[in-house]
Amino acid sequence: MSAIAAFVAVRTLRTFGGFELQASIRTDKALMLARDAVIAYAAWEDSSPGSLLCPDFDNSGVADLNCSSRAVGRLPWKTLGVEMPLDGSGECLWYAISPNARNNIAPASRGSGGTMPAMNPSYLGDLTLRDSTTGMSQPVVAVIIAPGRPLSGQSRTATPSGCNGGSANAFLESRGGIDNAAGGPGFITGTPDTAFNDRVIAITSEKLFAAAKARVLIALAGRDAPATHGLRGLYASGVDAASLLADDGTGRLKLNFLDTTVLAVFSPPASVSPKADGDCSRYDTAGNYTAEWLCFNRWLDYTQYSPIAPDSARLSLPGWQAEFSIANPPRLVRAPTP
Structure with missing residues (x-):
């Protein structure tokens, strides 16, 4: 094995904590496709372009009508008009948005004369995403989370919807005092281990408003x-x-x-x-x-x-x-x- 090949192999094992590489690639693909679908839907939102669908809180694939408080739910894949996105372990994706970015806020409530921020490039989001590997944090408008396989203490049940059932903490973990299952305002990602395997992709203001x-x-x-x-x-x-x-x-x-x-x-x-x-x-x-x-x-x-x-x-x-x-x-x- 060449030195370069050995380096890549070791780095892959460290990065993915021993998880199968193909599963990791499938997870990355699902996260990116989901992010692109959310952003594309938001760009053509009929209220304020850039505002976001609420999560799916009942595992139906359909966005709920209200998410005024911070909460994490499933990606509303049916409302987005995409196939059910699954991570490399076969689990459905989770999703959380900034409360001020939700698409059920009337435009007249936004801007300098309203009580909500204007949906334009100056809006950075109400959430933060911290990378535990680099220690860096950034403001984000929304996050999409691949939960990975169940870890010790997590119990999930099969459902007719095709997405396993259970509370958020049966899928999402915490690290460094930040609990992804709590629904924000802080979320965390990083190198997986035996106690943490959430993979998180951010929807930043820059990407959202580019569309x-x-x-x-x-x-x-x-x-x-x-x-x-x-x-x-x-x-x-x-x-x-x-x-x-x-x-x-x-x-x-x-x-x-x-x-x-x-x-x-x-x-x-x-x-x-x-x-x-x-x-x-x-x-x-x-x-x-x-x-x-x-x-x-x-x-x-x-x-x-x-x-x-x-x-x-x-x-x-x-x-x-x-x-x-x-x-x-x-x-x-x-x-x-x-």
Whole structure:
């Protein structure tokens, strides 16, 4: 055996505590696929893009409607529209989110005038994840946990759902005073041993909002044909692209979400009436109102706007850029992050 091969073999045994490598790879794959599914669902959330599904607390695969207090449950794989994700030991994944990130919070409750934080890149999450191997901690919006095989003292039961049953501490462990079964605000991961084998992957603000930014640019520009919504709808109504550039030198987009012309292209039909709430428009009728979530979540504070012609422009958020015109829906491309 070469020196390199021997090093890899020893490192693998240390890293995975003697567990079979293929099982460890399956666990990593399940965690990453689950994280990507949660983020993709959040990006197209109809309330505030980036807000998250509640965990599944009854082992049904369906997200519960309320998770206002910190709690850990199963990944709601049915609601996400994915196959049941299993770790390398055949166990279903667990999931916990920041209470302020839940998707059942009305947009009008968010932002500077509300009681909840705006869902935008400034929100880092209410949870922390500590790596016991490196000693490093980071703020996170959510965590997904692979519980691994049962350890001494953990008893699990088979259920018709396909996910084994039992309380959270029958699957999740503690280390260094941090108990993953407690549901936060602290979670821990690290090298497994005979008393700890949880594998945790984080959903960070950076990853979550990288996907939500793309949704924001598409909603701002408007992607319908013919152009009746978003900025393309404004241009089609006769608004000059240059008139929407803020005059304070910031390169920001200037939109008045109390203006009826603006609301006509960022809101539902006129039969639904908005109410003024600070500098935003609030809707008491259930539904998805782009004007509402764009404004209360303060997305214009992060968006750069560059008029190209009277009927075309470029929008940018760190990592993304979109060019569009009345005739052409937004073409979304990756852009360097400053």
